[in-house]
Amino acid sequence: MPKLNDRLDVQSISAQDVENFNADGAVCLRGIISEEWLDVLGRGIERGLENPSPFQNIRTRPGHFGRYVTDTWVRHNFDEFRTFCDDSGIARIAARFLDLDQAQFLFDSWIAKYPGTMMRTPWHQDTGIHGASLIIWIPLDPMNKDTSLEIVRGSHAWGRHYHSERFDDVIAAAKAEGKRAAPGQREPERIPDIDRHRSEYDIISWDVEPGDCLIVNALSVHGAPGNYSTTPVRRYSCRWMEPGALLAPHGDWIAEHLLQLSTGAPKLQGAMEPFDTTMFPVLPAKADA
Template identity: 30%
Template structure:
């Protein structure tokens, strides 16, 4: 997918130096926005946290082989209360303010963190999907902040279908099998974006440590493989909710499997999902 899809990227998509009004407008229009340098002071701490996490994985840790090599895609989540570097990032970094600003929310409520590591030559792509159907959350104010601690060239970056946050939900599916979740028959199957990239406007950015991309929980995205022979692609994603986020039970398995004791229609702010701004 990497070489084939990259040629369809929108030329020079906008980037911003902070959570300006223009950055918020781009996020609302496109479903994703790149902010340069805002997290530069947190690169070393988060890299240390990722190393700590991989040395002591949590209960949700996965290590999946990708492609013909033995290189792995590793991911883990919901460890922020036991990894001090993660907790410091969540509570003290500009991330919560960036999220609140581009969501146009009065508050910034933390959902969870998710670490994603593609080893060198883990060349298979991450399938196209969007996040919100995996979660028991409805509303427009839910986003991910994707923060790489390694340089990310275009041939290893995250790709987005511009404006797809306005297209509704598609069925969640298992990455390993590409099968839709049991119980999700009410939702349409994810379109085969990689097979017809010319039918979509695709956004993607070359990134340096300290840069981040914020994208809606409804925005379709996929990650190309890591073709580097020497460098991993280490990313900490944090997920944030705003004023209109409401608990919404699903008929299928949710990930992460936590509800905070909430009932249908409840605001998401609770002890498990704290308001941090």
């Protein structure tokens, strides 16, 4: 593992980077993730592929080419991801874009798409939180715009919250009917059919290399194509929120996962309640700030 003082360089983040993030809902940072920490993340994914967690899923549809694997809540199950989140300084980067001294960890995941995978990551928001939150999206392999993350520019400012779109293309609209919105928020809506009307949206993406990362507002509508290249593509994402953020009423999928993560007596996370700082640490710790 890298030494604990080998932290990512927050000072390289410019005021223009923050301004672009606030205006567009996403920004690309070049060369900010060191090779040593990329190796840690890569080892974590390899170990996850060899020893799947309860949250790992094969998303490839029957009869489709390629292979599409995802795993979530990996910080709770693999030391590599815990070390990265807690010790790399990635929380400082999250806090910089939240305009705070600290950020609270929410959850993390990785995706591996093998050559020939046609299935895309559907358009969605990472909602479920009442409070500011963001995603740090880290490629472990080179990706051009044909395989990289896509974001609808400015969608974080639409003032809309969409139903979670299940990765098997089933939208839980009926289940979501009647759910209360958090104070100041609208009821979740069905997400627009962006692929059918791509020309109507300002969609941004970047060619990325290992070491780059994207900072994405959690309310930005985003998704990703399949993998039409000849090599596998892997990416790791961690989600961060402002300390004291609450579970929104439409964040039931987070509450469901927490029940699975609980050891001993199941923990029920209530809507409009703050998150336990043991499972969802506020970082960096004050002593390290």
